[in-house]
Every structure is written in structure tokens, then in C-alpha cells.
Amino acid sequence: MKISDQIEGIFPTLPRQERKVAMIAVQKPEQVQQMSISELASQASVSNATITRFVKRLGCGNFASFKISLARGDDEEAEPKTDESDATANVLDFYGKVLRKTRQKLNAEELRQAVDWIKASHRVYLFGIGSSGYSADEFNQRLMRMGIYSTAMTESQIMAMIGSLTGPDDLVIALSNSGRTLAVNEAVNLVRNQGARVISITSYPDSPLTKLSDLSLLVQNTRFIDNSYFINSQFSIMYVIDILTTLLAQDERFSQKMSRTIDMVEDKRLSSFGGN
Numbered sequence: 182m183k184i185s186d187q188i189e190g191i192f193p194t195l196p197r198q199e200r201k202v203a204m205i206a207v208q209k210p211e212q213v214q215q216m217s218i219s220e221l222a223s224q225a226s227v228s229n230a231t232i233t234r235f236v237k238r239l240g241c242g243n244f245a246s247f248k249i250s251l252a253r254g255d256d257e258e259a260e261p262k263t264d265e266s267d268a269t270a271n272v273l274d275f276y277g278k279v280l281r282k283t284r285q286k287l288n289a290e291e292l293r294q295a296v297d298w299i300k301a302s303h304r305v306y307l308f309g310i311g312s313s314g315y316s317a318d319e320f321n322q323r324l325m326r327m328g329i330y331s332t333a334m335t336e337s338q339i340m341a342m343i344g345s346l347t348g349p350d351d352l353v354i355a356l357s358n359s360g361r362t363l364a365v366n367e368a369v370n371l372v373r374n375q376g377a378r379v380i381s382i383t384s385y386p387d388s389p390l391t392k393l394s395d396l397s398l399l400v401q402n403t404r405f406i407d408n409s410y411f412i413n414s415q416f417s418i419m420y421v422i423d424i425l426t427t428l429l430a431q432d433e434r435f436s437q438k439m440s441r442t443i444d445m446v447e448d449k450r451l452s453s454f455g456g457n
Contacts, residue, residue: 183254184247185210187239197448199235201225210251218244275406276416282401283417287424294396295354295380296428299324302352302378305331308340308365309356316356316415316422323426326446328438337364344371351377356418358402360388369393382418 188203195203202225206213213221221244222229236247299305305324309317314335321333334340341364347353353372357365360383369379370393381394384402391397400417413419430436 184250198227198231202235286399303350306353307333313356320422326442327435340368344368347375347377349376353379355381358384360385360390
């Protein structure tokens with residue numbers, strides 16, 4: 182078993198300080214291989230003794246032995262043999278096509294504009310119905326963890342109510358693959374009347390939602406890749422959400438708040454495993 186897999190397997194049971202070391206080891210193995218034990222301790226904000234306990238827990242005699250094991254795990258693994266009926270290969274290929282086509286549609290300047298508007302807004306509202314509502318909830322969780330005042334609206338009547346109460350300093354991000362979800366478009370129209378900005382994430386450049394938006398981030402509709410797969414239609418929208426949150430996290434204000442909230446949530450989530 183690769184040592185990275187071993188670390189991931191025991192991660193929930195690790196004491197809190199050792200989890201800090203574990204996370205750096207699995208996320209940045211190449212960098213850790215070049216570090217001294219003191220450098221890693223400094224980056225993880227732990228003691229050298231914590232790292233020593235951690236590597237011994239993994240069966241390594243010392244930190245040098247741990248780095249050797251980490252380096253062995255970096256060797257590229259051979260691709261598994263597949264055939265046309267292999268679902269793992271087919272789904273991977275599907276994902277790759279969706280991501281590539283979505284990337285071709287995206288504009289770096291528009292993504293930066295969206296991030297600037299999120300930063301400048303007094304409140305951010307995420308609108309979405311059905312599957313897009315789940316994406317709105319996920320986006321909302323990420324923004325909240327960065328300390329951004331945000332709320333996900335996934336029910337049509339509440340969406341309309343909030344739409345009529347927004348102001349010029351607010352921002353609405355509307356999620357809809359088709360751009361034709363009536364409840365979303367009606368709420369967005371109310372938002373426009375109140376003077377708030379609207380960003381849409383949708384698949385169609387000529388949809389009603391796109392026409393109502395100040396800025397549209399276009400994604401690939403998975404139906405046009407292959408509609409025979411029962412695969413999450415939100416995959417391309419989540420890709421854009423990942424990009425936006427990555428850009429936001431480049432701002433130290435948001436990255437620090439995100440780290441604090443993630444540590445707090447992680448501590449609470451893993452407390453049942455006896456970590457400390």
C-alpha cells in the first residue's frame with residue numbers, strides 16, 4: 182500500500198496536530214520530500230516531536246525513512262487495462278470531455294469580474310431549483326466558510342420574496358443549465374428591478390436567464406456529450422464553482438477565514454473518532 186493511501190486511511194483517527202502534518206504530506210508530497218523535519222514542523226505549526234510520532238505511527242523508523250516511502254509512492258502507476266465496456270474508463274472520458282469543452286467556453290476576464298463582484302457585494306444570494314439547488318447549497322457553504330455573507334435560495338416562493346428585497350449592493354448568482362427555469366427567471370427579473378447585479382451560470386448563450394444577467398459564465402451541457410450516461414448534470418457548473426472559489430481563496434483575507442472554519446468543522450466532525 183502506498184504511504185499516501187495509508188495516511189488517508191488513518192486520517193480520521195489521528196490526533197489534531199498530526200492531522201496537520203498528514204494533510205501537508207498527502208497534498209504536497211514532492212515538497213515534503215525536500216524538507217527537513219524542522220521545516221515541515223514550521224509549515225504545519227507543530228513540534229518536531231509531533232512529526233516523529235506521526236511517522237512512527239506509519240511504521241517508519243524516522244523522518245528520513247518516511248520521506249523515502251513518500252518518494253516511492255510518487256512513482257507513476259501503470260494505467261489499468263480497460264475495454265470499451267469498462268464503466269470506469271467511459272465515465273472518466275466523459276468527465277474529461279465535459280471539462281475541456283467547459284474550459285473552452287470560459288473567459289478568464291469574466292471569471293475575474295465575477296470574483297470582483299462577489300468581493301464587493303454586501304450580500305450574495307445563490308438561486309437554483311432542483312439539481313441546481315444542490316449546487317447553490319454547495320457554493321453557499323464555500324462562501325460562508327470564507328466569511329462572505331451568502332444565502333442559498335432553492336424554493337421558488339422564497340426566491341421571489343428575496344428577489345424583491347435585494348438592493349444595489351447585493352449580488353445574485355443564478356444557476357440553471359437550461360437558463361429557462363421559470364421560477365429562477367422570475368426571481369432574477371425582480372432582482373433586476375431592484376438594481377442588484379446578476380451573474381448566471383448556464384449552458385445557453387441565448388437563454389432567457391442569460392439575457393437577464395449582467396454577466397454569464399457559460400458551461401458545457403452534458404447532454405451534448407452523451408445523454409446515455411446517468412451522470413450528474415451539474416458537473417460543469419461545479420467546475421465553475423471550483424474555479425471561482427479557487428480564485429477567491431487567492432485573497433489572503435478569505436483563505437485565512439476558510440482555514441479557520443475548515444479546521445473547526447474538521448475538529449467537530451472527527452471528534453467522534455477520538456482525535457484530539
